Amino acid sequence: MIRVLICDDHLIVRQGIKQVLAEAEDVSVVGEAANGPDAIQQARAGGVDVVLLDIAMPQRDGLDILKALKSEFPKLPVLMLSTYPDRQYAVRSLKLGAAGYLNKSADSEQMIDAVRSVTRGRLFITPSVAELLAGAVGAGGRPLDDDKPLHERLSHREHQVFQLLAAGRSVGEIAEQLVLSPNTVSTYRARVLEKIGVRNDVELALFAVRMAQLG
Structure with a gap:
């Protein structure tokens, strides 16, 4: 059973994600957090296989929480969720250690597939994010951040x-x-x-x- 921790400051969003994941017999939501410190505390308690983390969070934004989680739990996969256009945060999230990036508009099958993929140690990216990653690296693997x-x-x-x-x-x-x-x-x-x-x-x-x- 894949144990999931959902971190999103909107209750209705967390409930929606839970309903989506309930369709998968091998996935179970074991925790919910409405802010970063709560998510980190629940991760410390253990029993979590993957974190679904919203980028737009109060107090500490999702990217800050991602950095904190990867610093303390480098092997814990974090799947970033966002309503923003992929080009705005996808590459940045992956560079900070996210195991995947998924827009909240994704269908239920894609979200379940993403959870399964990152739990198995694979990077989950959509075709649009793959294009962004390709564009973020120049010839010889040179990062293009300075050209942004x-x-x-x-x-x-x-x-x-x-x-x-x-x-x-x-x-x-x-x-x-x-x-x-x-x-x-x-x-x-x-x-x-x-x-x-x-x-x-x-x-x-x-x-x-x-x-x-x-x-």
Whole structure:
């Protein structure tokens, strides 16, 4: 029996995933977590064969949780789930040690297949993600991270802060929306400005407009 821990902050999503996995006789959901610390605590308790982890999580985003899990449990397969376009986070997740990446729009058969695959030690990727991986490596296996557009070098949380700053939100408003302290948001803001190469929020907003125009 494959023992699954589901980590997603939305109860209705966790229930939906449980219903999907219930279709497989060899899969059992043994735990649910609504946040990263809870997921790590349950992983420490043992009895988990694979973690299904949502990327968009409160407090600590899914990529941060992934790094923590792989640091403490390097052999525990983590299957990332997301509603974001594959190109935004798939390659980044796999580089951080995810055993697979699956969009939440996937059908039940594909999700069950993904759980089985990563539990057997195989990497699960869809054809679209495979294309992204191929594009992420240049001739001779050279990573192409340095060739990526500036805004695509941001972490998940940095990208969230970037979008909200570009929309004219204040540090306080962003902190309230993302359930973070203002100091933490200010730290993310400083990282965003540095990575994009702008000096203030006005230049950041202009940069966002240019990216939108480029599609």
